[in-house]
Amino acid sequence: MLDRLIEFAQFFFVTGDPLIYGAMVSIALATIAILFVLTYFKKWGWLWKNWLTTVDHKKVGIMYILASILMLFRGGVDALMMRAQIALPDIHFLHPEHYNQVFTTHGTIMILFMAMPLMFGLFNIAVPLQIGARDVAFPFLNALSFWLFFMGAMLFNLSFIIGGSPDAGWLSYPPLSELSHSPGVGQNFYIWGIQISGIGSLATGINFIVTIIKMRAPGMTWMKMPMFTWSVFASCVIIIFAFPILTVTLALLFLDRFGGGHFFTLDLGGNPMMYINLIWMWGHPEVYIVVLPAFGIYSDVISTFAKKRLFGYKSMVFAMLIISVLSFFTWAHHFFTMGSGADVNAFFAISTMAIAIPTGVKVFNWLFTMYRGKLSFPTPMMWAIAFIPNFLIAGLTGVMLAVAPADFQFHNSYFLIAHFHSALIGGVVFGYFAGLYYWWPKMFGFTLPENLGKWAFWFWNIGFYVCFLPQYSLGLMGMTRRISTYGWDTGWAPLNFVSTIGAFLMGIAFLFQVAQIGVGIKNYRKLKASGDPWDARTLEWSIPSPAPEYNFATIPQVTDRDDWWEEKERRKQGIYKEEQPIEPIHMPKNSAIPFIMSVCWFVAGFGFVFGWLIFIIPGLLGVAACMIARSFYSYDADYYIPVDEVKRTEAAIRGGSV
Numbered sequence: 001m002l003d004r005l006i007e008f009a010q011f012f013f014v015t016g017d018p019l020i021y022g023a024m025v026s027i028a029l030a031t032i033a034i035l036f037v038l039t040y041f042k043k044w045g046w047l048w049k050n051w052l053t054t055v056d057h058k059k060v061g062i063m064y065i066l067a068s069i070l071m072l073f074r075g076g077v078d079a080l081m082m083r084a085q086i087a088l089p090d091i092h093f094l095h096p097e098h099y100n101q102v103f104t105t106h107g108t109i110m111i112l113f114m115a116m117p118l119m120f121g122l123f124n125i126a127v128p129l130q131i132g133a134r135d136v137a138f139p140f141l142n143a144l145s146f147w148l149f150f151m152g153a154m155l156f157n158l159s160f161i162i163g164g165s166p167d168a169g170w171l172s173y174p175p176l177s178e179l180s181h182s183p184g185v186g187q188n189f190y191i192w193g194i195q196i197s198g199i200g201s202l203a204t205g206i207n208f209i210v211t212i213i214k215m216r217a218p219g220m221t222w223m224k225m226p227m228f229t230w231s232v233f234a235s236c237v238i239i240i241f242a243f244p245i246l247t248v249t250l251a252l253l254f255l256d257r258f259g260g261g262h263f264f265t266l267d268l269g270g271n272p273m274m275y276i277n278l279i280w281m282w283g284h285p286e287v288y289i290v291v292l293p294a295f296g297i298y299s300d301v302i303s304t305f306a307k308k309r310l311f312g313y314k315s316m317v318f319a320m321l322i323i324s325v326l327s328f329f330t331w332a333h334h335f336f337t338m339g340s341g342a343d344v345n346a347f348f349a350i351s352t353m354a355i356a357i358p359t360g361v362k363v364f365n366w367l368f369t370m371y372r373g374k375l376s377f378p379t380p381m382m383w384a385i386a387f388i389p390n391f392l393i394a395g396l397t398g399v400m401l402a403v404a405p406a407d408f409q410f411h412n413s414y415f416l417i418a419h420f421h422s423a424l425i426g427g428v429v430f431g432y433f434a435g436l437y438y439w440w441p442k443m444f445g446f447t448l449p450e451n452l453g454k455w456a457f458w459f460w461n462i463g464f465y466v467c468f469l470p471q472y473s474l475g476l477m478g479m480t481r482r483i484s485t486y487g488w489d490t491g492w493a494p495l496n497f498v499s500t501i502g503a504f505l506m507g508i509a510f511l512f513q514v515a516q517i518g519v520g521i522k523n524y525r526k527l528k529a530s531g532d533p534w535d536a537r538t539l540e541w542s543i544p545s546p547a548p549e550y551n552f553a554t555i556p557q558v559t560d561r562d563d564w565w566e567e568k569e570r571r572k573q574g575i576y577k578e579e580q581p582i583e584p585i586h587m588p589k590n591s592a593i594p595f596i597m598s599v600c601w602f603v604a605g606f607g608f609v610f611g612w613l614i615f616i617i618p619g620l621l622g623v624a625a626c627m628i629a630r631s632f633y634s635y636d637a638d639y640y641i642p643v644d645e646v647k648r649t650e651a652a653i654r655g656g657s658v
């Protein structure tokens with residue numbers, strides 16, 4: 001036992017780095033503060049009952065969003081530390097080893113623990129409401145997905161404090177990620193953090209596909225579905241085919257590291273190229289997993305604020321489905337330079353370029369939707385419009401990268417870094433921000449203050465161009481990715497300095513957003529939103545903001561695409577649908593199992609990271625116990641809300657009128 005403690009202490013105080021001690025102290029202080037506040041205001045019961053054990057999709061969505069904002073902060077601090085380090089030559093703020101850790105955690109966190117959960121948050125907030133459903137198909141599984149993501153993310157983040165962070169890049173290529181080259185525990189944190197949250201992502205994919213197929217309101221045929229819901233469907237189709245590949249790849253890497261396997265080693269029959277193929281078979285589709293829902297948001301937001309039907313609805317749907325299929329045939333464009341040969345490279349170059357066609361269709365459709373529309377520009381619309389030029393740059397430089405011979409020059413240079421940040425920030429993050437501002441009133445019942453939102457918008461946008469445009473030139477000037485410093489003789493200093501200024505402008509933009517939320521909460525009474533604050537088109541706006549726990553008192557009967565808009569038009573002409581009688585509403589009960597089971601996974605994962613059976617065994621036993629409890633002893637998992645109570649709630653929120 002004593003050796004274990006000493007071993008633990010060694011891991012704990014692995015380095016004398018002041019940044020790590022600083023982080024430890026701040027995390028400890030923040031934890032104490034949270035515990036104190038919860039105890040002082042007697043909020044433990046509230047937390048447990050309303051949040052930790054909830055299975056309500058709206059609350060699960062809010063928890064995803066909160067966690068992802070926290071992760072955006074962590075990933076953003078990483079980004080600023082890197083940009084500070086390379087702002088000028090010969091800076092000694094981060095050691096080279098530390099720089100490696102920071103870009104690895106930044107990339108992994110931003111994609112897997114920021115973009116994915118923010119996306120899942122928006123799925124949860126909007127999809128059931130858009131299709132006129134009372135929840136997702138499997139609410140229990142939905143809560144489990146969230147907690148698995150959360151515990152996976154926490155495990156990954158723990159590496160910063162205990163044992164050391166991973167440092168082999170966000171995709172952890174072997175041989176660098178093998179035991180021979182990375183004997184520390186950082187890679188184990190990477191594997192287990194992603195595995196645990198990955199199970200959650202796969203389950204979410206399945207959950208939303210079933211929800212969209214089975215739970216649409218009567219009358220909502222496929223071609224009447226809101227575009228965001230379509231994009232979620234397309235994204236989830238990619239998830240269910242791509243995430244199992246990630247799971248298997250990381251499991252094999254784990255066997256290499258723990259079980260003396262040789263799947264990806266350089267000797268005994270292994271081959272690192274196998275890993276590189278597999279990880280990109282997930283990694284490339286992953287970028288479309290995150291961007292398609294952003295496309296869906298742009299479609300809904302642009303048609304709402306242009307007061308027009310989306311132009312080319314059917315072509316939008318097919319473009320998305322084509323992108324989701326094509327996304328599985330382009331993975332090798334990430335290693336044109338790794339010896340595939342001319343024929344293979346030509347195949348993947350052409351399939352990659354082919355994606356420009358459906359994407360172009362979408363871009364033109366958005367422009368045509370705005371053409372001659374009655375445009376207004378509240379913050380969601382501003383993000384949607386800013387996206388178009390940003391994404392055009394990202395897409396066109398993507399097509400340049402897809403030219404295999406040219407990629408021998410661009411590959412792993414700052415040109416690539418600029419390409420993917422343009423796509424990920426200008427495309428994905430901006431899209432999710434548009435969605436967040438758009439659905440905020442539906443989530444919380446008040447709109448965010450617009451003036452601070454506009455400040456945030458301009459800082460993000462200007463910062464974005466100032467940060468990433470110079471990087472295209474830096475790439476062409478020969479600056480490669482993942483270097484922690486360079487010499488004055490390179491001539492890269494001025495552009496890097498400008499780029500760092502841009503990064504800090506985006507940091508300020510984030511602070512504006514935090515302030516905006518703070519001011520919004522303070523003035524929420526003044527900013528109170530009606531059920532339909534944007535005069536929007538789809539069903540989620542037909543019910544009060546925030547929606548009651550059962551969403552729809554009676555399930556809507558859909559007759560049109562943009563059904564709520566058409567309904568409003570009909571009402572203007574005095575035509576009202578027949579009121580449906582309210583019936584008792586069937587609801588799922590809260591459950592503590594998703595939370596407890598995920599905590600057990602966390603404990604087991606922690607044990608696997610260090611190879612400590614005293615954590616692995618109880619953790620896995622706990623997981624098994626939760627499964628048994630759910631399978632054999634959870635008969636009492638649902639209840640009915642009686643008609644009277646529904647009527648009372650409706651009357652209270654609507655104040656007697658609609």
Ligand code: HEA
Nearest residue numbers: 287291333334356359360395396398399401402411420423
């Ligand atoms: C959301 C994220 C996202 C998105 C949407 C894209 C979209 C695209 N990407 Fe990108 N890409 C990444 C994220 C993304 N990428 C990441 C993270 C990496 C690097 C990872 C790493 O190495 O760590 C990467 C790397 C990467 C490479 C590897 C380069 C290398 O390693 O050397 C290539 C090469 O082909 C490429 C190509 C493309 C193409 C062709 C598109 C297309 O989908 C773009 C299509 C869009 C348009 C073209 C614009 C709109 C179209 C029109 C207006 C019509 C008219 C246009 C034409 C006819 C051209 N990307």
Ligand code: HEM
Nearest residue numbers: 079082103104107110111115169170424481482483503506
């Ligand atoms: C806030 C603005 C951001 C800035 C200033 C920034 C900056 C950086 C920097 C400096 C690097 C390392 C480059 C290198 O040395 O190779 C990097 C890498 C990366 N970033 Fe960002 N970033 C930002 C936002 C994002 C977002 C939002 C995402 C994803 C959604 C993201 C995903 C990545 C990825 C995947 C890598 C590659 C990591 C690796 O090489 O393993 N970044 N970023």
Ligand SMILES: [Cu+2]
Nearest residue numbers: 284331333334
């Ligand atoms: Cu790709």
